Amino acid sequence: MSKVLLETVGLCKHFGDNKAVDGLSIKFRAGKVHTILGENGCGKSTTLKMLAGVHAPTFGSVLRNGKNVEFKSPRDSRDNGIAIIFQELSLCNNLTVAENIFANNEPHRFGVIDSKKILSDAEAILNKYHIPISAEIKVGSLSMAQRQLVEIAKGLSYPSDVVIFDEPTSSLSDSEVEILFNIISELKSENKSIIYVSHKMAEIMRISDEITVMRDGQYIDTVNKEETSIDPLITMMVGREMNDIYPSKNESVSEIGDLALSVKSLTNPNAFHNVSFDLHAGEVVGFFGLVGAGRSDVMNALFGMLPYEGEIIIKGKKVTIETPIIAIKNGIAFVTENRKEEGLVLDHSVHINCNLASFERIATRGLINEQAEVSQTEESIKRMNIRVQNRLQSVGSLSGGNQQKIVLAKWLERQPDILILDEPTRGVDVGAKYEIYSIIRELTEKGTAVILVSSELPEVMNMSDRLFVMREKKLVKEFKTKGLTQDQVMVYATGVDSND
Amino acid sequence: MIKGFFREYAGILGGLLILCLVSSFLSEYFWSVNNVTNIVLQTSIVAIVAFGMTYAILLAGIDLSVGSIVALTGLVLVIGLTNGLPFSLMLPIALLVAVFCGFSNGLITTWLGVHPFIVTMSFMGIWRGVAMLTSDGQAVSLYDNAPFEYIFNGYLFGIPFPIIILLSMIALNHFVLSKTTFGRRVYIVGGNPEAAAYSGINVSKTTIYSYMITGLMAGVGGVMLASRMFSAQPTAANGMELDAIAACVLGGTSLTGGRGTIIGTLIGALIIAVLSNVMSLMNVDFFVSLIVKGVVILIAVGIDVYKNKRKAA
Numbered sequence: 012m013s014k015v016l017l018e019t020v021g022l023c024k025h026f027g028d029n030k031a032v033d034g035l036s037i038k039f040r041a042g043k044v045h046t047i048l049g050e051n052g053c054g055k056s057t058t059l060k061m062l063a064g065v066h067a068p069t070f071g072s073v074l075r076n077g078k079n080v081e082f083k084s085p086r087d088s089r090d091n092g093i094a095i096i097f098q099e100l101s102l103c104n105n106l107t108v109a110e111n112i113f114a115n116n117e118p119h120r121f122g123v124i125d126s127k128k129i130l131s132d133a134e135a136i137l138n139k140y141h142i143p144i145s146a147e148i149k150v151g152s153l154s155m156a157q158r159q160l161v162e163i164a165k166g167l168s169y170p171s172d173v174v175i176f177d178e179p180t181s182s183l184s185d186s187e188v189e190i191l192f193n194i195i196s197e198l199k200s201e202n203k204s205i206i207y208v209s210h211k212m213a214e215i216m217r218i219s220d221e222i223t224v225m226r227d228g229q230y231i232d233t234v235n236k237e238e239t240s241i242d243p244l245i246t247m248m249v250g251r252e253m254n255d256i257y258p259s260k261n262e263s264v265s266e267i268g269d270l271a272l273s274v275k276s277l278t279n280p281n282a283f284h285n286v287s288f289d290l291h292a293g294e295v296v297g298f299f300g301l302v303g304a305g306r307s308d309v310m311n312a313l314f315g316m317l318p319y320e321g322e323i324i325i326k327g328k329k330v331t332i333e334t335p336i337i338a339i340k341n342g343i344a345f346v347t348e349n350r351k352e353e354g355l356v357l358d359h360s361v362h363i364n365c366n367l368a369s370f371e372r373i374a375t376r377g378l379i380n381e382q383a384e385v386s387q388t389e390e391s392i393k394r395m396n397i398r399v400q401n402r403l404q405s406v407g408s409l410s411g412g413n414q415q416k417i418v419l420a421k422w423l424e425r426q427p428d429i430l431i432l433d434e435p436t437r438g439v440d441v442g443a444k445y446e447i448y449s450i451i452r453e454l455t456e457k458g459t460a461v462i463l464v465s466s467e468l469p470e471v472m473n474m475s476d477r478l479f480v481m482r483e484k485k486l487v488k489e490f491k492t493k494g495l496t497q498d499q500v501m502v503y504a505t506g507v508d509s510n511d
Numbered sequence: 512m513i514k515g516f517f518r519e520y521a522g523i524l525g526g527l528l529i530l531c532l533v534s535s536f537l538s539e540y541f542w543s544v545n546n547v548t549n550i551v552l553q554t555s556i557v558a559i560v561a562f563g564m565t566y567a568i569l570l571a572g573i574d575l576s577v578g579s580i581v582a583l584t585g586l587v588l589v590i591g592l593t594n595g596l597p598f599s600l601m602l603p604i605a606l607l608v609a610v611f612c613g614f615s616n617g618l619i620t621t622w623l624g625v626h627p628f629i630v631t632m633s634f635m636g637i638w639r640g641v642a643m644l645t646s647d648g649q650a651v652s653l654y655d656n657a658p659f660e661y662i663f664n665g666y667l668f669g670i671p672f673p674i675i676i677l678l679s680m681i682a683l684n685h686f687v688l689s690k691t692t693f694g695r696r697v698y699i700v701g702g703n704p705e706a707a708a709y710s711g712i713n714v715s716k717t718t719i720y721s722y723m724i725t726g727l728m729a730g731v732g733g734v735m736l737a738s739r740m741f742s743a744q745p746t747a748a749n750g751m752e753l754d755a756i757a758a759c760v761l762g763g764t765s766l767t768g769g770r771g772t773i774i775g776t777l778i779g780a781l782i783i784a785v786l787s788n789v790m791s792l793m794n795v796d797f798f799v800s801l802i803v804k805g806v807v808i809l810i811a812v813g814i815d816v817y818k819n820k821r822k823a824a
Contacts, residue, residue: 314709316708316709334713335708335709335710335711336711336713338711339711345709347709352703352705352706353705353706353709354706354709355703355706356698356699356702356703356706356707356769357702357703358702358769358770359698359699359702359769363695363698363699367699367706367710368710368711370692370695371692374692377691377692377693378690378691378692379690379691379692379694379695421710
């Protein structure tokens with residue numbers, strides 16, 4: 012057994028009556044990747060925040076190389092050789108990659124920043140971990156995925172032997188995930204201890220050595236990867252048997268209905284070219300592609316947020332969708348990939364957000380119908396199994412899964428004919444994922460046409476009837492998902508054509 | 512309902528009560544009917560202008576031009592009346608001018624996509640300049656016009672008419688913001704304009720309408736101020752925008768948008784009025800009173816920020 016670099020002993024964090032973390036004891040070893048797994052709200056983030064010096068533990072202790080340590084601030088934790096890379100980006104867009112990597116840690120002489128050294132040191136870090144980004148470029152001109160890699164490089168610029176990743180792949184596409192995994196194996200070979208938090212079972216099974224499962228703030232178990240598989244892990248996580256990750260389709264209603272939407276040579280010179288497809292009532296059509304392939308832009312155009320050329324035909328009638336208002340009038344609903352920015356008003360209550368798209372509809376002559384709204388909210392909370400204290404709680408305080416259900420609820424109130432879902436399960440735990448999938452099934456059985464955009468290949472393959480692959484702003488392939496393999500799809504998504 | 516009301520406004524309501532209590536010790540004259548009426552009369556104009564300002568701030572915007580609109584509206588009204596036009600014609604015209612000023616603010620803000628601070632700051636100068644030009648920089652007095660004088664000096668059922676106007680503006684704006692779909696749109700657009708657009712709300716229209724209401728309220732204030740002074744002055748209400756903003760902020764309206772109420776703004780305006788009143792009763796030097804007002808606003812905002820931080824943690 013390798014050396015224990017970091018250990019928690021009976022770690023607890025209580026917020027009033029709420030026991031966010033309750034008695035956590037884990038050993039993190041040198042040269043190992045240790046994954047902490049659990050649903051949203053299980054206490055993973057709180058645990059990381061205690062290791063990062065953001066929260067002080069209520070009880071219990073943290074041992075560093077066997078010695079008791081107390082982190083009073085993030086700086087304390089960093090000075091103790093713990094590097095944490097959080098999901099949220101903390102980069103300045105107007106500074107270069109190099110300047111960002113050494114922000115607040117600039118090499119200097121007599122208080123004057125040594126720009127040459129910044130550049131050379133940054134290049135050294137980027138090269139060491141094989142991150143293909145120039146150190147001189149402004150961060151503002153990078154894609155979200157590239158920024159995430161810069162954030163990682165920034166975290167690694169401090170001397171450390173414990174590196175913590177908090178859901179690092181949530182905004183990465185597959186090629187960047189490979190870069191990340193190379194970084195992690197590089198860190199492993201340097202005999203560092205890696206703590207990894209993620210929802211994605213496939214990648215957890217790929218890179219972890221040890222896995223600790225948490226549920227409702229409680230420590231459940233720590234297992235070696237070799238001795239386990241996805242199913243028992245999920246059972247431990249949700250605390251009940253889950254026979255399937257995806258709800259099965261009701262085959263008795265497998266007949267697809269009338270043409271709901273027909274898109275002909277949709278083009279926006281900057282975003283996508285010549286996109287054509289049909290969508291039927293009761294059908295789920297998947298859109299897959301790497302980050303930047305133009306999937307979301309097509310959906311934004313269908314919803315009136317991006318100008319387009321070409322034709323959109325809804326129920327046999329040609330429509331010109333210039334604004335979301337027109338799209339909504341034509342029965343389209345759009346759950347965007349950024350629920351916090353585009354889907355919800357975080358400061359406002361569950362009640363306001365559930366009725367966000369329908370309050371005008373159930374109003375009479377400009378007056379809000381309070382009673383109808385309240386019953387609608389209560390119904391949504393029950394139907395979607397949204398876990399809230401009461402309907403006046405602000406949605407900003409809810410977990411990702413519950414927030415996403417509220418975005419869905421806000422649209423389902425309008426009973427849309429065409430529902431566009433862009434990454435509907437990003438940052439959502441397994442239990443809530445299953446519930447969202449079940450809602451999709453339920454809707455299609457009632458005749459709703461669904462477009463499902465996702466970067467998770469298993470998700471689009473299992474949920475869709477047909478699958479479109481986009482690459483470099485073009486639709487390159489249509490598949491029937493029955494009997495399809497992931498490799499077949501990836502060939503088209505990456506463009507690495509095998510010439511046979 | 513009543514319980515909810517007290518919970519929501521506990522902080523500032525408590526502040527107002529403490530202020531009144533301290534004031535009653537400092538001056539025995541404070542609680543006299545005359546003085547209390549005086550406070551309400553004094554605050555009525557600023558409060559109504561602040562109600563309009565609440566819409567702008569709820570949208571995470573601001574309207575720096577309200578003081579100039581107050582002056583311009585008063586001038587339009589009084590110049591019309593001195594030229595023999597009837598009050599029943601000039602009142603709507605003056606208010607329309609105010610609405611037009613607000614419309615300009617809203618239109619250019621949404622059209623150029625510039626922060627309303629810049630747009631309304633420009634219009635603050637423009638409307639003030641127009642007011643100066645139309646009156647040659649001179650005050651225009653007007654006596655012996657009964658309906659005009661009645662606005663601020665009349666009584667209805669024994670109650671001073673400006674208080675009636677104040678009460679109806681409270682009711683009107685509270686109703687609009689809390690009971691209508693337009694009010695809901697204001698809160699949503701202010702809370703998250705992107706989510707509002709993606710939910711099918713017309714953000715530009717909501718913004719323009721809101722600034723029109725801000726203008727209208729400044730217009731109502733302008734008519735009242737002219738009636739109170741028996742004249743219109745191109746320099747009137749200079750700096751009133753700051754008092755209105757202070758009332759909103761004291762009343763818990765968040766400058767980041769989406770949070771605030773008319774009742775809060777009313778209490779905020781009353782706090783400022785009581786403070787000014789008690790300091791003048793005690794003959795506190797005017798310059799000192801400016802400092803005291805500034806400090807009180809900072810303390811109130813500090814408490815609000817602290818409370819929100821604790822709620823978030």
